[in-house]
Amino acid sequence: MKVLFIGDVVGGPGRRGLKAAMPGLRERHQPDLTIVNGENSAGGMGITAKTAAALFEAGADVITTGNHVYRHREAYGFLDEAERVIRPANYPHANPGRGHLVLEVGGMRVGVINLSGAIGLQVARSPFVEVDNILERIEADCVLVDFHAEVTSEKVAMGWHLDGRVGAVLGTHTHVPTADARVLPGGTAYISDVGMTGSRTSVLGVKPEQVLEMMITQMPVKFETAEEDVWVMGVAVEINQQGLADSIEQVMLPAPESP
């Protein structure tokens, strides 16, 4: 089974870039399952039913999220109902949405778990304990984890924690791709961060001049999504019959001009 995993899609430019790049990505990687992190898909922060629909239309089978998931109140009902959209599992249980799902892909039961790091981000429970609890009760032949976390040490630690127990631990949230993609000795594909799908003429997807103004003046500044030079970033993972990874390949390409 081939899995295509795409990092945080930022706003309209990210959504359009992904849509334009998907035909080429499909041809090159022939994914059986495409997972897209959509936490920044609505106006650069958060997700709505509308932006989720656009990601599904572009080719996502599953949408994961992260710390911006509750930015748009209108999406809370949608998060409860949407079967293929998940949010970090270690948030308070009563919060809208769910933290993992299982779907059938080519005769394989594939579990997808979304987790949030605890360092520098707000969580209700340890991601390490949370994922152990889910793995104990999940009925799946292969499990893939989107670890949405700030700090590389916590991400690397999660890779070792889950090595040999899941097919992949794929980092998101920082929007900056890391160069450490590899299959760990136990058979788990790992990368600290896959990066984002959005403008490279930006600071993490936001217009650089606005972020600079905020950082220099230390005053609040309204952020807008940058639009130039959109790149699509992610990884392609080959999963074997044991539910572990044979390979992980970084995906990083400029989005073709949208039609």
Ligand SMILES: [Fe+2]
């Ligand atoms: Fe993000």
Ligand SMILES: [Fe+2]
């Ligand atoms: Fe995030």
